[in-house]
Amino acid sequence: MSDMDEMDDGSGVVKKFMFLNRKAPHGTVYALEGLEVVLITAAFDQDVSMVFTDDGVFQLMKGIDTKGIEVKDFSKTYRALEGYDIEKLYVDQASMDARGLTEDDLIVDVTVLSVDEMANLMAEQDVVISF
Amino acid sequence: MLHIVNKSAAERSSLESCLRMATKGSAVLLIEDAVYAATNGNAAAAKIQAAAADLKIYALGPDLAARGMAGRVLDGVNVVDYGGFVDLVAEHSNCQSWL
Numbered sequence: 001m002s003d004m005d006e007m008d009d010g011s012g013v014v015k016k017f018m019f020l021n022r023k024a025p026h027g028t029v030y031a032l033e034g035l036e037v038v039l040i041t042a043a044f045d046q047d048v049s050m051v052f053t054d055d056g057v058f059q060l061m062k063g064i065d066t067k068g069i070e071v072k073d074f075s076k077t078y079r080a081l082e083g084y085d086i087e088k089l090y091v092d093q094a095s096m097d098a099r100g101l102t103e104d105d106l107i108v109d110v111t112v113l114s115v116d117e118m119a120n121l122m123a124e125q126d127v128v129i130s131f
Numbered sequence: 132m133l134h135i136v137n138k139s140a141a142e143r144s145s146l147e148s149c150l151r152m153a154t155k156g157s158a159v160l161l162i163e164d165a166v167y168a169a170t171n172g173n174a175a176a177a178k179i180q181a182a183a184a185d186l187k188i189y190a191l192g193p194d195l196a197a198r199g200m201a202g203r204v205l206d207g208v209n210v211v212d213y214g215g216f217v218d219l220v221a222e223h224s225n226c227q228s229w230l
Contacts, residue, residue: 070192100172
């Protein structure tokens with residue numbers, strides 16, 4: 001019976017989740033939807049890493065002003081992630097370089113990873129979810 | 132002719148196709164995620180700057196601002212607002228949207 005109980009009750013299981021963000025904000029709904037899912041996952045006390053590569057690094061730009069296109073500015077939400085115990089934010093160095101960006105251009109503190117470090121981080125995850 | 136591009140040059144080939152087909156004196160308007168190509172340090176910036184010799188390159192201001200890119204626009208790229216967008220469409224006899 002106790003085995004059965006453990007199987008039924010998975011609440012204590014913590015998995016490593018990586019959310020891989022590769023899209024620019026606004027042009028598609030992926031960035032906003034990804035952020036929503038990350039916040040939901042945080043409610044289940046999982047080990048969450050948020051990774052930004054390719055055009056996904058643009059999601060973290062400072063100075064975003066969406067008044068002119070009349071859509072929600074969700075960039076401030078990245079700063080609230082810390083309050084949900086989501087503190088592992090990573091960006092890809094090569095993606096930053098290809099866009100002329102440095103850490104100073106970003107709205108949150110991040111860890112910048114090389115391609116090899118990024119690949120290793122991805123390989124050690126239990127679940128990778130791509131947006 | 133007015134060419135309109137709305138996708139990031141890092142994701143799609145539409146900007147490259149546009150620049151290949153656009154004839155001298157044509158206008159190219161970058162909107163939505165295409166505006167990144169017209170910003171300093173972007174991998175596509177060199178293509179835009181080379182194209183600006185023969186083409187008039189425009190980028191939509193509200194889309195730049197929404198992406199935190201208003202202060203990073205390449206020299207030689209003209210920033211227009213929605214009124215300017217309408218003017219460009221009206222001024223040109225035809226237009227091609229590179230979907």
